[in-house]
Amino acid sequence: MTWERAVAENAWQLDDGLYRILLPLPWAVPFVNAFLVESRSQFALIDCGANWLPSLRALGRALKAIGVPARGLTSLVLTHRHPDHAGGAGSVQQRWGGRVLLHPLEWEQQRIEAADLEEWLRLHGVDEAIRVKPPGPPREPMEALPERIEPLSVDEPLVVGDLTLEIIHVPGHSPGQVMLREAQRGWLFTADHVLEPHAPNVWAFPGASGDPLGEYLDSLERTRDLAATLLLPGHGIPLRASPRDLTTAMIDFHRQFAERVRKALDGKQLTAWEIVKLTRREPPVEPSGARFALAEVLAALAYLTRRGQVSQTEEGYWRGAEGISEVSPGPLAHIRRDP
Numbered sequence: 001m002t003w004e005r006a007v008a009e010n011a012w013q014l015d016d017g018l019y020r021i022l023l024p025l026p027w028a029v030p031f032v033n034a035f036l037v038e039s040r041s042q043f044a045l046i047d048c049g050a051n052w053l054p055s056l057r058a059l060g061r062a063l064k065a066i067g068v069p070a071r072g073l074t075s076l077v078l079t080h081r082h083p084d085h086a087g088g089a090g091s092v093q094q095r096w097g098g099r100v101l102l103h104p105l106e107w108e109q110q111r112i113e114a115a116d117l118e119e120w121l122r123l124h125g126v127d128e129a130i131r132v133k134p135p136g137p138p139r140e141p142m143e144a145l146p147e148r149i150e151p152l153s154v155d156e157p158l159v160v161g162d163l164t165l166e167i168i169h170v171p172g173h174s175p176g177q178v179m180l181r182e183a184q185r186g187w188l189f190t191a192d193h194v195l196e197p198h199a200p201n202v203w204a205f206p207g208a209s210g211d212p213l214g215e216y217l218d219s220l221e222r223t224r225d226l227a228a229t230l231l232l233p234g235h236g237i238p239l240r241a242s243p244r245d246l247t248t249a250m251i252d253f254h255r256q257f258a259e260r261v262r263k264a265l266d267g268k269q270l271t272a273w274e275i276v277k278l279t280r281r282e283p284p285v286e287p288s289g290a291r292f293a294l295a296e297v298l299a300a301l302a303y304l305t306r307r308g309q310v311s312q313t314e315e316g317y318w319r320g321a322e323g324i325s326e327v328s329p330g331p332l333a334h335i336r337r338d339p
């Protein structure tokens with residue numbers, strides 16, 4: 001089916017029983033998608049936006065226009081726990097009902113203490129002028145999760161009336177992120193796993209261990225050939241396509257980013273912040289941008305370290321391994337990165 005019908009100023013019906021709801025965000029990325037799946041008077045909402053009044057109101061108007069009755073949600077599935085996707089879950093459940101489901105790897109939130117953050121920035125060589133900038137004015141909390149959350153499991157599909165949503169675990173952008181697929185209909189809810197035109201970020205923040213970029217690339221390889229005809233991303237416009245081309249573009253983008261980091265270290269010893277400055281056209285000059293950029297380079301460094309291509313020399317310094325042959329870059333196509 002290739003039609004789309006507006007049902008509210010921020011909601012569109014994409015197929016029988018499938019709606020896209022566009023929600024505003026108070027951040028640099030201005031919008032997030034929520035999706036409503038309906039069958040036999042059961043209603044499942046996939047993601048719900050931030051805990052921010054303009055977004056909660058926009059969601060409420062859309063659900064009413066679609067015809068969801070008061071407290072009529074059957075379930076609210078959170079693809080991952082980033083506040084732009086999940087922050088409003090507590091408020092939405094209070095107003096619209098339903099059980100809230102999230103992968104258990106997302107349950108624990110790593111709260112980073114200010115002192116640890118400052119030490120992490122210092123260790124990795126971030127300029128003092130950026131490090132010590134005072135934070136912006138305090139903002140209302142954009143996340144309020146309900147007290148009771150139920151585990152999403154890959155072994156247990158979510159049944160909504162006649163529809164069956166398969167749960168696919170895709171760690172990388174976050175450890176417990178999931179995609180959902182309705183195989184009969186060809187729907188694939190891709191969350192922040194594959195996006196266009198911005199490649200999802202992969203980060204290693206203070207206290208992170210493991211290899212999030214390696215996990216992300218593995219998740220991409222594993223899901224590249226999934227059978228689907230309608231891609232429903234967390235941000236941006238749904239695509240009537242299989243995941244193959246977009247997934248390939250994500251793999252190329254992130255491999256090339258890792259390769260840029262490796263090349264920056266060719267014959268040199270650098271801090272992660274020096275690598276940020278060498279690999280970005282416009283290195284961030286404010287604390288939050290600096291944190292994200294640093295965490296991204298550290299994810300690439302963890303990936304390269306595991307593959308023997310770079311090593312950490314003394315605390316905070318990195319060096320390229322000798323005699324690494326060049327990795328051939330694939331086509332970058334149109335994939336860009338958030339500024």
Ligand SMILES: [Zn+2]
Pocket residue numbers: 080082085173192
């Ligand atoms: Zn996210």
